[in-house]
Amino acid sequence: xxxxxxxxxxxxxxxxxxxxxxxxxxxxxxxxxxxxxxxxxxxxxxxxxxxxxxxxxxxxxxxxxxxxxxxxxxxxxxxxxxxxxxxxxxxxxxxxxxxxxxxxxxxxxxxxxxxxxxxxxxxxxxxxxxxxxxxxxxxxxxxxxxxxxxxxxxxxxxxxxxxxxxxxxxxxxxxxxxxxxxxxxxxxxxxxxxxxxxxxxxxxxxxxxxxxxxxxxxxxxxxxxxxxxxxxxxxxxxxxxxxxxxxxxxxxxxxxxxxxxxxxxxxxxxxxxxxxxxxxxxxxxxxxxxxxxxxxxxxxxxxxxxxxxxxxxxxxxxxxxxxxxxxxxxxxxxxxxxxxxxxxxxxxxxxxxxxxxxxxxxxxxxxxxxxxxxxxxxxxxxxxxxxxxxxxxxxxxxx
Amino acid sequence: xxxxxxxxxxxxxxxxxxxxxxxxxxxxxxxxxxxxxxxxxxxxxxxxxxxxxxxxxxxxxxxxxxxxxxxxxxxxxxxxxxxxxxxxxxxxxxxxxxxxxxxxxxxxxxxxxxxxxxxxxxxxxxxxxxxxxxxxxxxxxxxxxxxxxxxxxxxxxxxxxxxxxxxxxxxxxxxxxxxxxxxxxxxxxxxxxxxxxxxxxxxxxxxxxxxxxxxxxxxxxxxxxxxxxxxxxxxxxxxxxxxxxxxxxxxxxxxxxxxxxxxxxxxxxxxxxxxxxxxxxxxxxxxxxxxxxxxxxxxxxxxxxxxxxxxxxxxxxxxxxxxxxxxxxxxxxxxxxxxxxxxxxxxxxxxxxxxxxxxxxxxxxxxxxxxxxxxxxxxxxxxxxxxxxxxxxxxxxxx
Numbered sequence: 139x140x141x142x143x144x145x146x147x148x149x150x151x152x153x154x155x156x157x158x159x160x161x162x163x164x165x166x167x168x169x170x171x172x173x174x175x176x177x178x179x180x181x182x183x184x185x186x187x188x189x190x191x192x193x194x195x196x197x198x199x200x201x202x203x204x205x206x207x208x209x210x211x212x213x214x215x216x217x218x219x220x221x222x223x224x225x226x227x228x229x230x231x232x233x234x235x236x237x238x239x240x241x242x243x244x245x246x247x248x249x250x251x252x253x254x255x256x257x258x259x260x261x262x263x264x265x266x267x268x269x270x271x272x273x274x275x276x277x278x279x280x281x282x283x284x285x286x287x288x289x290x291x292x293x294x295x296x297x298x299x300x301x302x303x304x305x306x307x308x309x310x311x312x313x314x315x316x317x318x319x320x321x322x323x324x325x326x327x328x329x330x331x332x333x334x335x336x337x338x339x340x341x342x343x344x345x346x347x348x349x350x351x352x353x354x355x356x357x358x359x360x361x362x363x364x365x366x367x368x369x370x371x372x373x374x375x376x377x378x379x380x381x382x383x384x385x386x387x388x389x390x391x392x393x394x395x396x397x398x399x400x401x402x403x404x405x406x407x408x409x410x411x412x413x414x415x416x417x418x419x420x421x422x423x424x425x426x427x428x429x430x431x432x433x434x435x436x437x438x439x440x441x442x443x444x445x446x447x448x449x450x451x452x453x454x455x456x457x458x459x460x461x462x463x464x465x466x467x468x469x470x471x472x473x474x475x476x477x478x479x480x481x482x483x484x485x486x487x488x489x490x491x492x493x494x495x496x497x498x499x500x501x502x503x504x505x506x507x508x509x510x511x512x513x514x515x516x517x518x519x520x521x522x523x524x525x526x527x528x529x530x531x532x533x534x535x536x537x
Numbered sequence: 538x539x540x541x542x543x544x545x546x547x548x549x550x551x552x553x554x555x556x557x558x559x560x561x562x563x564x565x566x567x568x569x570x571x572x573x574x575x576x577x578x579x580x581x582x583x584x585x586x587x588x589x590x591x592x593x594x595x596x597x598x599x600x601x602x603x604x605x606x607x608x609x610x611x612x613x614x615x616x617x618x619x620x621x622x623x624x625x626x627x628x629x630x631x632x633x634x635x636x637x638x639x640x641x642x643x644x645x646x647x648x649x650x651x652x653x654x655x656x657x658x659x660x661x662x663x664x665x666x667x668x669x670x671x672x673x674x675x676x677x678x679x680x681x682x683x684x685x686x687x688x689x690x691x692x693x694x695x696x697x698x699x700x701x702x703x704x705x706x707x708x709x710x711x712x713x714x715x716x717x718x719x720x721x722x723x724x725x726x727x728x729x730x731x732x733x734x735x736x737x738x739x740x741x742x743x744x745x746x747x748x749x750x751x752x753x754x755x756x757x758x759x760x761x762x763x764x765x766x767x768x769x770x771x772x773x774x775x776x777x778x779x780x781x782x783x784x785x786x787x788x789x790x791x792x793x794x795x796x797x798x799x800x801x802x803x804x805x806x807x808x809x810x811x812x813x814x815x816x817x818x819x820x821x822x823x824x825x826x827x828x829x830x831x832x833x834x835x836x837x838x839x840x841x842x843x844x845x846x847x848x849x850x851x852x853x854x855x856x857x858x859x860x861x862x863x864x865x866x867x868x869x870x871x872x873x874x875x876x877x878x879x880x881x882x883x884x885x886x887x888x889x890x891x892x893x894x895x896x897x898x899x900x901x902x903x904x905x906x907x908x909x910x911x912x913x914x915x916x917x918x919x920x921x922x923x924x925x926x927x928x929x930x931x932x933x934x935x936x
Binding site: 143144145146147148149150151155180181183184186188189191192195196199200203204205206207208209210241242243245246249253254255256257260271274275278279308338339340341342368369377381382383384385393395396399402403406407408409410411412413414415417418 | 542543544545546547548549550554579580582583585587588590591594595598599602603604605606607608609640641642644645648652653654655656659670673674677678707737738739740741767768776780781782783784792794795798801802805806807808809810811812813814816817
């Protein structure tokens with residue numbers, strides 16, 4: 139019955155995935171069964187508003203059942219786009235519902251932006267390290283990727299200025315709040331300088347902001363949308379504040395021509411994002427106090443972060459250091475000199491704890507001895523136990 | 538506040554959308570307000586199982602609430618993939634759950650296949666006319682598109698043989714059941730010959746089958762999956778049998794290497810299809826008699842099709858002819874000689890009825906005087922009225 143045929147894949151499909159060797163290690167390590175994991179970036183399911191979503195789904199199916207199950211517009215469900223625009227307005231950012239394009243999570247938003255802006259060999263600027271799945275998305279379109287180092291207060295200003303002046307980047311991709319992987323947040327002072335350097339250039343600032351609402355201490359810093367007007371493309375998502383299983387992200391883009399092209403592309407690739415998920419989440423947002431819900435997540439994550447920082451102080455060697463995030467989901471740790479992070483991630487998994495080495499988050503740098511630790515999705519007792527196992531694994535490697 | 542920047546779009550974004558001039562006319566015509574429309578391809582919302590989806594959503598949120606709201610695997614929700622594979626098996630097609638990749642509707646399935654198979658200038662074979670949104674999806678990847686004419690029993694065998702022998706096509710894209718736009722179904726005899734011609738070639742048969750379950754008379758014809766084994770890539774969707782607002786389509790692909798590449802690409806472009814929609818629809822399928830539900834849709838669409846055919850017999854001139862579909866959603870009509878379909882679609886809209894000219898469904902042919910008429914989504918009285926308006930518009934153009 140089976141016919142043997144020669145498979146002729148496209149060049150794009152034949153191209154090795156960016157960082158695939160590291161991703162393979164991460165998958166192998168994660169597949170080792172019942173381990174304590176600080177590897178993922180999953181929100182804590184405890185925070186999902188299950189009852190409220192149930193009430194919203196019932197109301198939607200009772201009052202606009204047929205509408206919620208029918209095809210919808212490519213740009214997305216109107217009331218949901220209104221809600222998103224209004225939240226931007228409350229922050230002083232001039233975004234209208236007509237600037238919002240709903241996507242299947244912000245991963246799709248990255249693909250849409252990349253497709254509409256990147257030609258092969260175009261220059262694109264990213265933070266180093268940066269969000270792995272964003273790098274993978276950009277690499278699909280074969281740009282030249284340039285990097286700027288991160289300091290504790292954001293991108294290094296001098297390097298940024300040099301990079302912006304040297305190349306005519308299509309965009310700078312940044313996660314300015316509680317960055318993935320480092321947890322670093324740009325201060326307002328750094329934001330102002332970065333915005334000043336970018337003004338007048340033909341380079342977009344792509345602000346990816348999945349964690350911005352998850353601040354458990356310190357002061358809210360301003361969105362680049364307030365500094366850069368239509369030069370800023372803002373990405374958001376309900377994955378970290380409502381539920382990732384809804385796959386609802388968005389692009390806020392005030393540049394009308396780009397918006398129109400992105401909408402056309404979205405129509406080509408999947409017509410539109412699921413109506414049912416959009417209408418249910420919109421109903422949920424209408425009938426509940428979203429800020430109150432976010433506050434509960436923040437309280438939970440703040441506690442979890444503290445547990446982890448306390449355990450790190452207690453168990454980890456003194457020649458290590460790490461970030462102290464004010465929000466988000468990750469701590470970024472630097473290992474003692476000479477300890478290889480990839481090797482450590484394998485060894486620690488054998489001992490029962492999964493961590494992610496920093497390597498895949500760097501465009502090119504290797505061997506920096508960095509680790510990303512997620513604190514949102516483990517039980518407190520597991521955090522303590524997991525960090526103590528990690529500490530022992532480090533000591534074993536030192537010998 | 539606003540910064541004037543030069544927009545530098547990618548070449549892909551700058552490329553004019555395939556058939557965009559026709560799509561513009563279609564949108565203009567459709568925007569004319571409260572008209573009788575035979576233009577869309579929307580399922581009748583009367584057929585949506587609203588109550589059953591509500592019961593499924595409640596059950597899911599009560600029994601696996603957190604799971605249904607969390608991230609999921611790229612290939613899709615296991616039980617849903619099992620259900621799909623089992624339906625293929627019942628038809629005698631050897632498809633396993635591990636061959637199924639869930640997509641955001643079959644429009645995304647088309648993009649995934651195109652991305653993984655088409656390099657610029659690759660040869661791709663399509664029916665003429667073909668499904669417009671599929672043509673648009675392929676054009677994004679810049680192939681050379683070749684066409685084969687359709688007869689009432691399927692693709693023209695001689696033309697098909699010639700086309701297959703002349704070029705080494707990456708795939709042949711076909712909607713063999715109740716085709717969009719023509720409503721034509723391939724007979725088993727034609728299928729056998731087509732399969733015979735394709736065997737041993739390195740060309741995939743992409744069988745897009747959104748309407749196959751919607752047969753209201755005649756005999757079920759065999760899927761190309763039964764003839765072509767791993768040379769067949771099968772596309773399916775719940776959009777026409779459950780609800781399009783869930784955005785749930787799939788690719789069934791037995792070629793393991795291609796499957797793996799398509800899964801990797803899906804991960805890059807949006808991680809995975811919405812968990813909530815998948816789990817709710819899976820629960821709905823588990824708790825209800827799907828065949829019984831489809832029977833209701835078939836009864837409805839069969840009646841609607843009859844109304845339209847009766848009205849066409851009653852009102853339309855004798856020098857027109859049209860298809861008599863045994864299922865699906867469309868009738869394909871050929872106008873009297875000398876009547877331009879695009880012009881007629883404008884005129885008819887002015888008089889209160891929206892129809893789609895055949896032009897955009899052809900890769901290159903123009904002025905064939907064909908119309909696509911959708912009968913699934915209008916009230917019976919509107920069908921009669923709409924066809925009588927159309928008849929008058931045709932007579933006016935004849936003068």
